[in-house]
Amino acid sequence: MSTDLKTEECCPPAKEEFVGPLHGEEAETELASFARALGHPIRVAILRILMKRQECICGELVEELPVAQSTVSQHLKKLKEARLIRGTVDGPRVCYCIEPQALDRFRKLFDATFTTEG
Amino acid sequence: MSTDLKTEECCPPAKEEFVGPLHGEEAETELASFARALGHPIRVAILRILMKRQECICGELVEELPVAQSTVSQHLKKLKEARLIRGTVDGPRVCYCIEPQALDRFRKLFDATFTTEG
DNA sequence: CCTCTTTATCGCCTATCGACGATAGACGGT
DNA sequence: ACCGTCTATCGTCGATAGGCGATAAAGAGG
Numbered sequence: 001m002s003t004d005l006k007t008e009e010c011c012p013p014a015k016e017e018f019v020g021p022l023h024g025e026e027a028e029t030e031l032a033s034f035a036r037a038l039g040h041p042i043r044v045a046i047l048r049i050l051m052k053r054q055e056c057i058c059g060e061l062v063e064e065l066p067v068a069q070s071t072v073s074q075h076l077k078k079l080k081e082a083r084l085i086r087g088t089v090d091g092p093r094v095c096y097c098i099e100p101q102a103l104d105r106f107r108k109l110f111d112a113t114f115t116t117e118g
Numbered sequence: 119m120s121t122d123l124k125t126e127e128c129c130p131p132a133k134e135e136f137v138g139p140l141h142g143e144e145a146e147t148e149l150a151s152f153a154r155a156l157g158h159p160i161r162v163a164i165l166r167i168l169m170k171r172q173e174c175i176c177g178e179l180v181e182e183l184p185v186a187q188s189t190v191s192q193h194l195k196k197l198k199e200a201r202l203i204r205g206t207v208d209g210p211r212v213c214y215c216i217e218p219q220a221l222d223r224f225r226k227l228f229d230a231t232f233t234t235e236g
Numbered sequence: 237c238c239t240c241t242t243t244a245t246c247g248c249c250t251a252t253c254g255a256c257g258a259t260a261g262a263c264g265g266t
Numbered sequence: 267a268c269c270g271t272c273t274a275t276c277g278t279c280g281a282t283a284g285g286c287g288a289t290a291a292a293g294a295g296g
Contacts, residue, residue, distance in 0.1 A: 025159070025163075028159050028162040028163055028166065029159045031156070031162050032156065032157055032158050032159045032161070032162050033157075035153045035154070035155075035156035035157040035162075036153070036154070036157035036158075037153075038149070038150065038153035038157075039150055039151075039153040039154035039156075039157045040150050040154075040253090040254085041143070041146045041147045041150045042254090043150070044146040044149050044150050044153075044231065045143075045146055047231070047232065048146065048231055051231065051232060051234075057272085057273095058272075058273060058274095059271090059272065059273080062273095067254090067255075067256090068255075068256055068257080069272090069273075069274095070255085070256065070257075070258090070273090070274080070275080070276095071254070071255055071256070072273095073273065073274055073275080074253095074254075074255085074274090074275090075254090076273095076274095077274080077275095078253095089262085089263095089273095091262090091263055091264065091272090092262065092263040092264065092270095092271060092272045092273075093263090093271090093272060093273080094272080094273060094274090103232050107228070110225070110228075113162065113165070113166055113169070114165065114169060114221050116169075158283090158284085160284095175242085175243095176242075176243060176244095177241090177242065177243080180243095185284095185285075185286090186285075186286060186287080187242090187243075187244095188243090188244080188245080188246095188285085188286070188287075188288090189284075189285060189286070190243095191243065191244055191245080192244090192245090192283095192284075192285090193284090194243095194244095195244080195245095196283095207243095207292090207293090209242090209292090209293055209294065210240095210241060210242045210243075210292065210293045210294065211241090211242060211243080211293090212242080212243060212244090
């Protein structure tokens with residue numbers, strides 16, 4: 001319970017709440033917003049890497065992706081704006097991780113809109 | 119079984135095949151492509167209307183949407199390019215319907231990428 | 237053939253995206 | 267304080283998105 005491991009306190013909490021209607025104009029805008037954030041191969045790749053690694057430093061993403069550091073940073077910004085990921089400052093680094101609740105919310109909106117009983 | 123009802127033969131068949139890898143660069147591009155198509159509120163609204171109505175004439179969509187006819191037509195074009203919908207010419211009209219297999223494919227790609235066992 | 241209806245396309249405009257290099261800002265280590 | 271490292275932001279550029287009105291294209295019907 002000591003404060004030795006600062007590198008590990010990135011992802012766990014996730015206190016963001018994803019509530020809101022599942023139908024109507026607002027829901028459609030929210031769904032479209034998530035979809036837009038997913039709408040680029042690099043961003044999908046970032047999320048895939050974060051799924052595999054649980055958490056990840058920006059620099060590690062840059063190593064694995066075929067684009068420049070600044071470009072990765074901009075994609076991270078969009079993912080963060082869509083609340084699909086979270087970034088935690090850890091000294092000079094930033095630790096990124098997925099916001100699972102956002103993926104759940106996206107799935108809920110998708111299902112509510114595109115399932116026959118919806 | 120006669121050929122009286124031409125207006126009804128829009129959606130049923132759906133012989134498009136959605137096969138391909140669920141992982142890797144190609145899958146990520148395909149997933150991003152679907153997401154991009156979903157990434158606009160009007161296009162989500164179009165799909166929602168088509169879910170409700172089963173099939174729909176372009177003009178009916180225009181009536182329900184707050185944008186011009188030409189704009190609706192362009193959104194329909196993108197949805198068609200993403201193979202999320204299908205359009206069948208019926209005289210001077212065009213009957214649109216959802217391509218359910220595309221939604222299934224999208225969901226499969228999404229799950230394969232963003233589920234913990236994937 | 238002409239006309240009406242319906243839909244797609246064109247042209248034009250503004251706004252946003254996506255990429256990059258360069259630079260700034262924040263932190264740790266010496 | 268001074269570096270070196272890591273990340274975000276800025277400025278720029280070309281490409282694409284998204285909107286509209288106007289126009290073209292295609293079929294139905296007189």
